[in-house]
Amino acid sequence: MLFGCTIMSDISARAAAGPKKPVRSAHPSTTAPGRQPTVVARAKARDTRLPVAVGETVDVNGARRAFRFSQAQHSADSATRITAEELTNRNVVTIADLQQLLPNVTIQSMNGTSTINYLLRGVGMNDYTQNAMSSVMTYIDGVAFPLGQMSNGMMFDLASVDVTPGPVGTEHGQTDTGGEINIHTADPTATWHGGLSEDIASYARNRTNFHVSGPLSRTVSFRIAGQAQQGGGWQSMPLDGSHLGDANEGALRAKLRWQPDEKTDIMLTGHWVQDDSQVVTGKPFLNVQPVGPSPNMGFYQAEWDLRPQFAALFGRSASIKPSEHNTFWGADLKMSRQLGFATLSSISAFETERIGEYTDQDATQYATGDQYRNVVSNTFSQELSLKSAHQQSPFHWSIGAYYDRVRMAQQFFMDFTQYLPQRGYLSETSYQQNQQTFSQFAHLSYRFPHNVTLFGGITHEADDRQLLGLATRHFGISTLNFNNEATSANQFSGVVGVQWQPVSNLMAYFKVSKGFKPGGFTANNTVIQAQLAPYKPETLLAYEVGFKSDIVPNVFRLNGAAFYYDYHDQQVLTTLLVPNYGPLGMFMNAPKSQIWGIELNTEIHPFRHIFLSGNLGYQRGNYQIYQTLNTTAVAAYAQTHGGVWQAFYTDYSGTDTGMPKLSMSGTAEYRFNPLNGYEWVTAVDGSYRGAQAMSPGVTSGMFLMPSYFLLGAHMTFRPASGRWSVTAYASNILQRHYEVSAGMETTTYYYMPSPPRFIGGRFGFNF
Template identity: 65%
Template sequence: MIVSVRHRGVSALACMMRRARPAGTVLLLGMLASTGLTHSLRAATPRHRLHPANRPAAPAPASTSTRAHPVIPANAEAVMVNGARRAFHFAAAQHIADSTTRITAETLVRKGVVGLTDLQNLAPNVTIQSLMGTASTNFFIRGIGFNDYTQNNTSSVMTYIDGVAFPLSTMAAGMMFDVEGVDIQPGPTGTTHGLADSGGEVDIHTADPTATWHGGVTQDIASYARSRTDLYVSGPLADTVSFRIAGQTMHGGGWQTSPANDTHLGNADEGALRAKLRWHPDEKTDVLLTGHWVQDNSGVVVGKPVVNFLPAVQHIPTLGYQQADWDLRPRFARLIGRSPDTMPSEHNTFWGADLKISRDLGFGTLQSTSAYETEREGEYTDQDGTIYASGDQYRNIVANAFSQELSLKSRDRQKPLQWVAGMYYNRVRMLQQFYFDFTDYKPLRGYLSETSFNQSQQTFTQYAHISYRLPYRVTVFGGINHEADDRQLIGLRTVHFGVNDLNFHNEGAAANQFTGTVGVQWQATRTLLLYYKMSKGFKPGGFTGNNTVVQAQLTPFGPESVLAYEAGFKSDLVPNMFRLNAAAFYYDYHGQQYISSYLVPSYGPLGMFVNIPKSEIWGIEFSAELHPLPHVYLTQNLGYERGKYQKFQALNSSATNAYYTTHGVWQAVYTDFDGVDSGIPKLTLNGSADYRINPFHAYELETGLDWMYRDSQALIAGGLGAYRLPSYFLMGAHMTFRPVSDRWSATIYASNLLNRQYFVAGGQATTTYFWIPGPPRFIGGRFSLNF
């Protein structure tokens, strides 16, 4: 029940409403309504201070754009009072033709999400994996993604933070704090904002400055001496200026040990800050300046070898689940300029700033977004997971990215015609150095090596999107994107110390393509939406960058494109009690970019990106929310997908290695993968069950369980056995006690409650194939104070 009033004493009235009991609030609203005062009042209670079940549902928009928001005059004082208890969030999104998974800040906290990889446990058909246990991250949505350890190419799934695209996903590491929510959108994007891509996007929204004073601090302590501290303060500096400062530190939690050198691995050591300054110079203009800084010196989890390619030379002992071996030789430490006591770890610094300026022009809203991001990454990993110096690596990356976006979108959300048009430009510069210790990899190598290169890249994009509301609650929509991408690999050099010095010719890659989307949605009833859409996605090509020994490895791989078909529905079958959304999709995939292998004569297989001429992916997704009883809240996401290579021949690196082991000669063994399953996880599901009661008059108790299942995943084409990650099932639990005012809260929780042994990623070093283990059971407590 929402009632609007006009009154000069808005602030005092808002205070009365905030403190009023529900019955008293209804009575007060009835008295106000009878006075005939009609001016709309909104949001005296800050959104982040409301319990999820009490938050008001937003009105349905008239547009299909996922970034369309109603424009409210800056000087409008407003109060929204909600007399009904809402069980579900995102009511407005139920009228948008998409299958985006939208996640609230409370869900992120309750599920223990502190990093990007944790998000895969909250959405269907999503895989987000750390590379070699490091801060670098690969994203896959509905089987489309890009496995890029070098991180010098554009991702198939774009990461956005507050509307700013991060073309290098590592730059987004350490940013998951003071988050307002996350949207995970599958399918091709790029007709309403930012860059085009083939797989979708992960859009992270951080909390904005508030017009009234608020602050909070949270301390989280858990097993293995893990500690996390979060804090924020937000409020006005003047009538037209407000700010917000937030920070996070993480320490400890290293659960992996090395019996070879008696060390703990994987301890967190990270600090991050974010500051926002908002200025409303007048009722039509909004200026938001954001800056952030992240310092990450955290330890790296070491992989467990599952295949030994040199059994006659190297002996790999059988270790426990929480054990792994590693070794850093003094000579290699001197080469990379690190202490001989350095353990597998990061030494990364990220910082950046963005400026958003929007202006109400009457007929539309003009917005400019300028952003600059930097990355300084120094990372040591022991990739073979042994005490031998056969796969130790250190990489040094210095990179920066500048972007500028200008967009104009329709302002009146009630008109049948909605539109947005814009332009986007980004430029990336980077220097990379890869160092390897192969001194125990004999007789083939036995040396230290360095590969270094510079890379420059720029992209220019234009986009437009329109929707039109027809009679009978039918809306048609369409969009187009044109993207031109140009990149150069410059001055690549490989030094095999004491052996040779190899210099390679520069390489270039360019792409220029149109993409777009068309679709229709029908609001069949007030609580049922049906939709169908077709989209074309695009991702530019690039280069294979590390450990280069022949010019052929630098041959650019081409762009990939996806023709996507999707049909679905969104329904509140029983309003406020049962919500069910579903989608079915089919992807016609051309030029899929895939990390395969290239056989270097007298050297062995090395990773190299290739294009798979043709493949396909299809699947379904379901998302359900239930509130069957007054205190019971259930959620369940389910995704099922299948992929198949339709035309693909590639070097079989495992068979090639096996041939060398038997015959002592490198002989390329190729396999025809036509018709072979692509090995993406077929079934993914996650859900939760919560029980909320008020044991005392002014206090609330919430307890619940959460769960997730991930099917097996092939790590190489046609991968079986050691080349396929096993499926796994995890459970978590939590219990929170807090006053209704939410001034404080106390939580106890457990992750991986059943203490399962599982593996979250895998890959190949020079002499071993390995899996990256997932964390064991953590039991912890969290205490928060808010004002």
């Protein structure tokens, strides 16, 4: 439970005092900024289930309301929208946890760290250094995070999350090819609310959440929320039995809202996150030149090491385990003013990150690829928009502009002292990077007779990036200084489509959109200038057709979409083989590729106590024009030739890209009232994810991460007043062993293993 109250908008609607007594929501903060919901229930408690969508006001008079986000059923998109209650029930506490709830979505932690990469419908970027703009933009309360790692630790005190695939940027924020993840946090309330929850689970995992919200005066209100996480480490070292993976994170968020009149809304938000959590270490599955013997390890065991000489190089204790030492903080000011004919809005934001991250990249007890990374970055963004205000008018429009500026400095320290005879030294690569983006956008729609709506939008974006002062030092051997690099882009993108609403509970749409993402640089362990050659921008032409239907209102909802992507200059992480050195990751462009697939989402309320929901995604992709290094062939040759690296290039035209093809997720929930004024909820949930290849064309063997199925469950008992709740839950009940991502360092190829079964309980108290 997030702050013990994320489910209260549902519970308060189930009036325990009788069928005729109106009940107000006990958690009105689950709406969008500037609005407070009013939920009035006049149905019997056993027949009433009143979920409230973000920004939605619901009036119920004797009708059963089973489904949420009813306004979104009239939007021409294929977004998946998730309530705070569902996020709590599915134990979503990080952005990566969302992967198990979404169709055709991959969200992976890189090397077990706080670096997260996203792929929506196969569009994404495998960027460990995070010095490029992600193919999937993250927004928190409307603030764009061009550096995705900055959003870590923010998944608490939530109102909802929605994930929109496909090209975006014609209505707000920054243009992108893959889509966007919008995280909505709870806002200040006009009445006093507070809550505290405690979550205790296996492996000594503990999570504490709290919030307090209320008015300071007639026009000013506030909200303060926080969370703390400790424990939960489930990896152990077979050599000495020490364990790894404990969380150690704290976060705070404060919001101050001023509404001096009915037309003006001003919100100031500040947040701080301190993350000193340990990270999970990989499990080697192939070592083409092992330095020494490795112990036999179980699935939940791992190896790591840290030499005192290496720790002294970056100024940390030699006793630390693979872990983060990260600080994220920022503030934003959102203002809106109703002008009569339109609403003027402004979002100003400043975000910063200070990252100190030690990882055992080679996943062994040997010093052949240990790494420490220092990152100091900040970003300033400003968005202005003007949106038509007359909702009943057939003509709607919006225009706006967005600007962001990023300043970044990174250091990579590597320990190769036992990687002999190829290296045998400590090294450091450091650089600075500057970036700025300026875009303008406009969107129009007009509703014709018979509820046919034409819509279109356009975005122009200019992006400039510079990589400055990059140098690599091999301590005691040499210093390599590299030339500065720069890249810029200036392109248009947009959308055009038609939407038809023949009846109130059925909508269909078709749209064509073009996405754009600027180019950038590969900047990590650098030994030759060729590694720094800028990769080009990518563009994506997307065709999508879809429908949204409440076939039987409040009983059976079914939404679906089919898509085809024509992808040009896709930015792909591949491998550059440096002679007499070895393989190094490098971003390049695949000239042409394609992706296609379908998605289905459903909610079913067949009987009074039963609620079912689920989604299905199927996607395929292949390269049409693409030639690059064959990493599997390179690894095989090195393994049989004593670690000698030989380049083998393959034409992958017509080859499958390796993305997971099938994904499914669903929940079955049973709700009833064992006592007058109390509710019992029992639910099971499951998710399936297809196999994912580490290299193009791989269909079996070590370089394929197998498919897996996960099963979870929870039971909750609570009064209708929402004052408290008790929950017992379990995740990965079947104790499935699966891989969440994969990678390689020097001569080692490894998987990142999955978490084991967790059994836990939550208790929440609200006032």
